Amino acid sequence: MSNFTREQAIGLRKNILRASVQCSERCLYQSAKWLAELASSLPNPSDFGSPDDIDSDSPMKDVDQSLSEDLSIFSSSDDAEEKRLEAQEIGKYLLAKSYFDCREYDRCSAVFLPTNPTVTVPSSPTPQTPIQTPTKASKGKGKATADTPEEKSTPRGHHLPQLSQKSLFLALYAKYMAGEKRKDEDAEMILGPMDSGAIVNKELVGIGRTLEAWFEERTAQGEANRNQGWLEYLYGVVLVKGHSDNDAKQYFLKSLKLNPWNWSAWLELRDLLNNVEALRSIYPQLPHNVLTLLFNLDANQSLYVTSPDIHQSLNELTKVFPASHFLKTQRALLYYHSKDYDESESIFSSIIHSDPHRLDSLDHYSNVLYVMLNRPKLAFLAQLATATDKFRPETCCIIGNYYSMKSEHEKAVMYFRRALTLDRNFLSAWTLMGHEYVEMKNTHAAIESYRRAVDINRKDYRAWYGLGQTYEVLEMHHYALFYFQRAAALRPYDKQMWQALGACYEKIDQPIQSIKAYKRALVANLAYIEPATSFSSGGSSDFTNVFLDPELLFPIAVLHERLGDLEEAASCMELVLAQEEGPANPDLADEEVGVGGEGGWGGEGTGTGVTVTTSRARMWLARWAFGKGELSRAMKLANELCEDGYEVEEAKALIRDLRARMEAGREDGGK
Numbered sequence: 001m002s003n004f005t006r007e008q009a010i011g012l013r014k015n016i017l018r019a020s021v022q023c024s025e026r027c028l029y030q031s032a033k034w035l036a037e038l039a040s041s042l043p044n045p046s047d048f049g050s051p052d053d054i055d056s057d058s059p060m061k062d063v064d065q066s067l068s069e070d071l072s073i074f075s076s077s078d079d080a081e082e083k084r085l086e087a088q089e090i091g092k093y094l095l096a097k098s099y100f101d102c103r104e105y106d107r108c109s110a111v112f113l114p115t116n117p118t119v120t121v122p123s124s125p126t127p128q129t130p131i132q133t134p135t136k137a138s139k140g141k142g143k144a145t146a147d148t149p150e151e152k153s154t155p156r157g158h159h160l161p162q163l164s165q166k167s168l169f170l171a172l173y174a175k176y177m178a179g180e181k182r183k184d185e186d187a188e189m190i191l192g193p194m195d196s197g198a199i200v201n202k203e204l205v206g207i208g209r210t211l212e213a214w215f216e217e218r219t220a221q222g223e224a225n226r227n228q229g230w231l232e233y234l235y236g237v238v239l240v241k242g243h244s245d246n247d248a249k250q251y252f253l254k255s256l257k258l259n260p261w262n263w264s265a266w267l268e269l270r271d272l273l274n275n276v277e278a279l280r281s282i283y284p285q286l287p288h289n290v291l292t293l294l295f296n297l298d299a300n301q302s303l304y305v306t307s308p309d310i311h312q313s314l315n316e317l318t319k320v321f322p323a324s325h326f327l328k329t330q331r332a333l334l335y336y337h338s339k340d341y342d343e344s345e346s347i348f349s350s351i352i353h354s355d356p357h358r359l360d361s362l363d364h365y366s367n368v369l370y371v372m373l374n375r376p377k378l379a380f381l382a383q384l385a386t387a388t389d390k391f392r393p394e395t396c397c398i399i400g401n402y403y404s405m406k407s408e409h410e411k412a413v414m415y416f417r418r419a420l421t422l423d424r425n426f427l428s429a430w431t432l433m434g435h436e437y438v439e440m441k442n443t444h445a446a447i448e449s450y451r452r453a454v455d456i457n458r459k460d461y462r463a464w465y466g467l468g469q470t471y472e473v474l475e476m477h478h479y480a481l482f483y484f485q486r487a488a489a490l491r492p493y494d495k496q497m498w499q500a501l502g503a504c505y506e507k508i509d510q511p512i513q514s515i516k517a518y519k520r521a522l523v524a525n526l527a528y529i530e531p532a533t534s535f536s537s538g539g540s541s542d543f544t545n546v547f548l549d550p551e552l553l554f555p556i557a558v559l560h561e562r563l564g565d566l567e568e569a570a571s572c573m574e575l576v577l578a579q580e581e582g583p584a585n586p587d588l589a590d591e592e593v594g595v596g597g598e599g600g601w602g603g604e605g606t607g608t609g610v611t612v613t614t615s616r617a618r619m620w621l622a623r624w625a626f627g628k629g630e631l632s633r634a635m636k637l638a639n640e641l642c643e644d645g646y647e648v649e650e651a652k653a654l655i656r657d658l659r660a661r662m663e664a665g666r667e668d669g670g671k
Helices: 006-025 029-040 065-070 080-088 090-101 104-113 165-187 206-218 230-241 245-258 263-272 277-286 289-300 306-319 323-337 342-356 362-371 375-388 393-405 409-422 426-440 444-456 462-472 477-491 493-509 512-523 550-562 567-580 586-592 610-629 631-644 646-668
Strands: none
Touching: 006 029, 006 090, 029 090, 029 512, 065 477, 080 090, 080 165, 080 206, 080 477, 090 165, 104 165, 165 206, 206 230, 206 426, 230 245, 230 263, 245 277, 263 289, 277 289, 289 306, 289 323, 306 323, 323 342, 323 362, 342 362, 342 375, 342 646, 362 375, 362 393, 362 462, 375 393, 375 444, 393 426, 426 444, 444 462, 462 477, 462 493, 462 646, 477 493, 493 512, 493 550, 550 567, 550 610, 567 610, 610 631, 631 646
16 A cells, blocks of 8 residues: 555545445435545545546646546535535535534534634643633623633634635534534423523634625625525524524525525525515515415415315315325415314325324324314324324324313423423424413413413414403403414404403403404404494494304403493394394304304204203393383293293292282283
8 A cells, every 4th residue: 555646546535435425325224424534534536646537737736526526426516616515525514514413512513614723632641730620701791802712612604714615504403403512402491490491602703704704705705696595594593592583683684585495594584584575575676487486375374374275275276286194284284274184184184094103293193183172083183193192292192182182281291391301392292291380280280381482473363362261260351362473363254263352351341342353353264244343233234244252242242231332232132042043044053053163053944943052142121121111022031031041940939020010010000
């Protein structure tokens, strides 16, 4: 081996790197790492001198052309300069990627961005050389000195070596992942005494400064139009972590203009959109391709929009991707949000049959089964998920829902905690754990769980609604009112949100606002009826062909009675009674039944039948008629109450009073 030539070194390096690529493609990451390290230990071709066939002034003089051509699949750039840099970096890139695949993020970053070690360990400590232990940084507002480890380990833009955009992205993304890993390691036990949720990724500042300097340099050199979009995406992620949402949105849009096929950027942009208006405002800035249509569908679904236009868009996309599990899941979630649980369950079931090892979004499927009280299927789903991967957050949430259905709330909380240990940003686990703490009457833990859910996704109406319910339990109704308002803003067509809001207004003695909220709940799904429509006899014709929830009509009537508007109260009570029979036009029954999306009234095109609420309304109307002197109507209503089986004793007492009044009337007439 004493006569080891340049050609031999190049050939050996080429074979080793090819083997590393093959191992990586087969997910043999440790072998790929070992081979990449072995290749990096070989002498550089330049150590043997330049070959005669390459000009010493050529920009390709440091590039192994045969190797770069052989591994050209790793070059995805059409830019000549980027191709040259990527060809130069093939060996180092494969080494860095092998470290990343093995989750050695600091080593991956150091391949391209070497940093000074933050802790120095002496080789032979002596009494005269005490070992220095790292100390916590001071909490003051003063600037860090240049000698602090954080400053030393923070790369600056003008110190960066000349790297391809692909290598720079890998190095900085590895640094970001290293910070996330350390953040998780430093985190306390879920909802433990020291778990404040305030631990941050300490690498964000350095990554942000590096990218800012890189963007400034590219702009100064007039090369900004040659950016590939990946670094813009990474800077957007850094800005999101720093709560600079507006700036992050702009960088994600820049990234998508340069590279519209990066689905990660689409997802990050979706999470920054808080309402439909924000989504519409960015439409003109989006690229136009099939991913834009998929993004529009996903963004609307995340905003709980279930309009016919969204279903039509989904149908069109299904023609292009007929076997897409993503689109099937989107359809199932749309039905879930519109509370059509049977249809949603059917779609999720078909997805499981076609791909039984797919766990994505199955936590939502478990929610559907929970609401449907389908315990056998939920048990099967829990067994299936456990057999596939027991250490996935989705699996833990499914098992937690199963134990919650069995009323074993402590076990349910244990599995939701396990899900959050695996992924602290798993939204479903925080919300579901809050529900369990409410059941356990642990209001403090419930509030903290819901707050964490809101911090992760401010569009989660379930967390806002849960906060409102918890503060209601604590009888802090003004706090509850704020959270119910947020929930209703996110779900304006959900009866449950407005009903809770109306009850809260009632408790803080705001009857007018309470009436408006209850009326909004009544017509939540009826776009053609104004929420403020009067229920008096003059305006009641609008409601003759639709079902209206008597549980909402009755408190409206009671509130009108409190306000002294007895005529309006009587009209509402009459509407309550009308719901026993159903709508005047039975053809509209199926279309409008279950105004709040909760399902039908218990009959096929019929009304509610006799209920406690309708009996209370009948009792009120009987007394109202008695007070107005309409004794025959009052007697008729009181006799109906005796037949109904509700309010019987009060009805009998009223009948006695009515008979006495009638007898007195006849005696007066005889005289």
